Amino acid sequence: MKASTLRIGYRYRPERLAKKYDAVVIGSGMGGLTTAALLSDLGWKVCVLEQHYTAGGYTHSYERNGYEWDVGVHYIGDVGAQTRTRKMFDYLSNGKIDWAPMDAEYDRFYIGEKVFNAKAGKEEFRLNLIRQFPNEEKAIDHYLKLLNKAGNAIPAYGMKRIFSFWQYVAMWPYLFLKSPRCLFRNTYDVLSELTDDQDLIAVLCGQWGDMGLPPKQSTFIVHAMIVRHYLHGGYYPIGGSWKISESIIPKIQATGGDVFTYARVEQVSVENGKVVGVEMADGHRIECECVISSAGVGNTFKHLLSADVAGNAGYKQKLKSVEPSSAYLGVYIGLQSTAEELGLPKTNFWIYPDSDYDGAVERFSAGEDDQFPVIYISFPSAKDPDYINRHPGTATIEIVAPAPYQWFEKWRDETWGKRGEDYDTLKNQLGERLIEHLYEKLPTLRGKVDYYEVSTPLSTNWFGGYQEGELYGLSHTPKRMQQKWLRPKTDIPGLWLTGQDILTCGVTGAMMAGFLTTASIVGMRKIAPLSKRIYS
Numbered sequence: 001m002k003a004s005t006l007r008i009g010y011r012y013r014p015e016r017l018a019k020k021y022d023a024v025v026i027g028s029g030m031g032g033l034t035t036a037a038l039l040s041d042l043g044w045k046v047c048v049l050e051q052h053y054t055a056g057g058y059t060h061s062y063e064r065n066g067y068e069w070d071v072g073v074h075y076i077g078d079v080g081a082q083t084r085t086r087k088m089f090d091y092l093s094n095g096k097i098d099w100a101p102m103d104a105e106y107d108r109f110y111i112g113e114k115v116f117n118a119k120a121g122k123e124e125f126r127l128n129l130i131r132q133f134p135n136e137e138k139a140i141d142h143y144l145k146l147l148n149k150a151g152n153a154i155p156a157y158g159m160k161r162i163f164s165f166w167q168y169v170a171m172w173p174y175l176f177l178k179s180p181r182c183l184f185r186n187t188y189d190v191l192s193e194l195t196d197d198q199d200l201i202a203v204l205c206g207q208w209g210d211m212g213l214p215p216k217q218s219t220f221i222v223h224a225m226i227v228r229h230y231l232h233g234g235y236y237p238i239g240g241s242w243k244i245s246e247s248i249i250p251k252i253q254a255t256g257g258d259v260f261t262y263a264r265v266e267q268v269s270v271e272n273g274k275v276v277g278v279e280m281a282d283g284h285r286i287e288c289e290c291v292i293s294s295a296g297v298g299n300t301f302k303h304l305l306s307a308d309v310a311g312n313a314g315y316k317q318k319l320k321s322v323e324p325s326s327a328y329l330g331v332y333i334g335l336q337s338t339a340e341e342l343g344l345p346k347t348n349f350w351i352y353p354d355s356d357y358d359g360a361v362e363r364f365s366a367g368e369d370d371q372f373p374v375i376y377i378s379f380p381s382a383k384d385p386d387y388i389n390r391h392p393g394t395a396t397i398e399i400v401a402p403a404p405y406q407w408f409e410k411w412r413d414e415t416w417g418k419r420g421e422d423y424d425t426l427k428n429q430l431g432e433r434l435i436e437h438l439y440e441k442l443p444t445l446r447g448k449v450d451y452y453e454v455s456t457p458l459s460t461n462w463f464g465g466y467q468e469g470e471l472y473g474l475s476h477t478p479k480r481m482q483q484k485w486l487r488p489k490t491d492i493p494g495l496w497l498t499g500q501d502i503l504t505c506g507v508t509g510a511m512m513a514g515f516l517t518t519a520s521i522v523g524m525r526k527i528a529p530l531s532k533r534i535y536s
């Protein structure tokens, strides 16, 4: 088996560290890199420490056997025009990330025997829904209005995370007006007030896998964020998802900052109640009074801080209000023909047993039914027009499906790649089952798969540090979305948080969290001119 060569960042060695940094960032995902790049832009010297062999977190890609796969970027929305999302990507990357549009039908939903889809463009999205549900025009229009309302509330939701008490009090009337009642209700309840048509509700929630919770458990604000995010279609970074971190890192290096890989932080060091630096897995201490963790809230408060420090600051108690999102399997497939030759679409497939998403999840989680409640299929080499130049004559496909951590827990202390025959057999059985679903939808692919490998929750733990292999950090329940302590500033002076647990999952969610963390650290006076530069 040929090993991966696609690696970004420099290998950590204590002697490669600068004498002094203004900030240390734990983790090089989109949240960590955004914070590091924006602080660097303000003149800070920042050190990013990444435990994996490559930088990028869930935006990294890897190569094996002549194929290349992304691991956490299947499509990004809102980048086809000069939106705030696009401007932020452009600013961070100095305009170096180019985006390829997917097919106008960016998502296809197989719900039992029925097939529906989502189409790009606000009006086309609406007309397409009405075409599929001609008796539901009123409900569809009502729904789109509600999406708008929730969408307008999102900036206020973000700002609340960084306001001081007095700023919050001063802004309260505005924040109140900008918070419609539906925001923190569960998605199904909100939608079932608009329509009784269970198929329509299922189609509107057809992207629930993008946040990891089915409609009776998810929060309407997150549902609205996701649907609006893709309303104008899906886009893919040309050259592969690793291009995102590759093009952001120079901003960090420009002010003398560093991005190190193989750099596992063991502990955040706290003395006299204040952060004084981090202790690395090799025992080396990096001194710094400003430490930003993008390693996830669970990791930060349960593993990177001592139990005393986390407990005294109240985080042990606070953690009881949140739970990890569910774990998942990934199947990474290689084929010895091009996407064009194979007729692969630039459309994501979502496969559901029927329209009762919650029922299917419940039965699967309880072990009463082994049918996967959702299977997601993506065709990255079809989406990326440059893939063919990097890997001529080949194509790739990826499948994602939920899988409880408990299925694999008994191997958790084993080393990656050496977990033994039983583990490999289980992985292969699951991989074969999922690939059957691919053949069912695209029968001409049968016999054409050259190579595949399966990632489990243990792989996510190994490469991304997520303790139970969770897909999206914290679960996006209504309770979690209302936790005021999930904000950049912690109660431990010198320790800040960023990444998907602060706002929402998604590359854009983590990027916006990076902006909020920077704003929180440097204050409004310094962030305002930076914001002007980004959004002008």
Ligand SMILES: Cc1cc2nc3c(=O)[nH]c(=O)nc-3n(C[C@H](O)[C@H](O)[C@H](O)COP(=O)(O)OP(=O)(O)OC[C@H]3O[C@@H](n4cnc5c(N)ncnc54)[C@H](O)[C@@H]3O)c2cc1C
Residues within 6 Å of the ligand: 026, 027, 028, 029, 030, 031, 032, 049, 050, 051, 052, 056, 057, 058, 059, 071, 072, 073, 074, 075, 076, 263, 264, 265, 266, 294, 295, 296, 299, 330, 400, 463, 464, 465, 471, 472, 498, 499, 500, 501, 504, 505, 506, 507, 508, 510
């Ligand atoms: C299968 C899958 C598909 C997805 N598809 C999409 C999609 O199509 N579009 C989209 O927008 N989003 C998608 N997402 C979600 C998106 O990728 C994430 O929400 C986002 O990238 C998270 O960024 P982050 O910075 O918060 O965390 P991460 O990217 O997870 O970064 C955290 C980093 O911290 C590092 N770390 C942890 N502990 C330590 C330590 N002790 N020392 C040093 N480093 C440490 C980890 O190795 C990791 O690199 C997907 C996610 C998954 C898993």
